[in-house]
Amino acid sequence: MPQIKSAMKRVRQSEKINERKSAQRSTMRSAIKKFEKAAANNDPQAQDLYKQATRAIDMGKSKGLIKQNKAARDKSRLATKIK
DSSP: OOOSHHHHHHHHHHHHHHHHHHHHHHHHHHHHHHHHHHHHTTOTTHHHHHHHHHHHHHHHHHHTSSOHHHHHHHHHHHHHHHO
């Protein structure tokens, strides 16, 4: 455990940030998995789930969870499954 006041604050901030990012990453992954399951079963809701998944990916990109190229790659892979 750090002894310096600023280092202790940094540990607290890191824990909060890590918790927030973990929750956002989990939400993004869940949206992707829901869409993939629906697309595999030819579910009529697949189109709506596709929109939710791409939105989650874009949110992850804007929040700094994933990089731009990964976001584009993931969205492209989802787009091929919807056709």
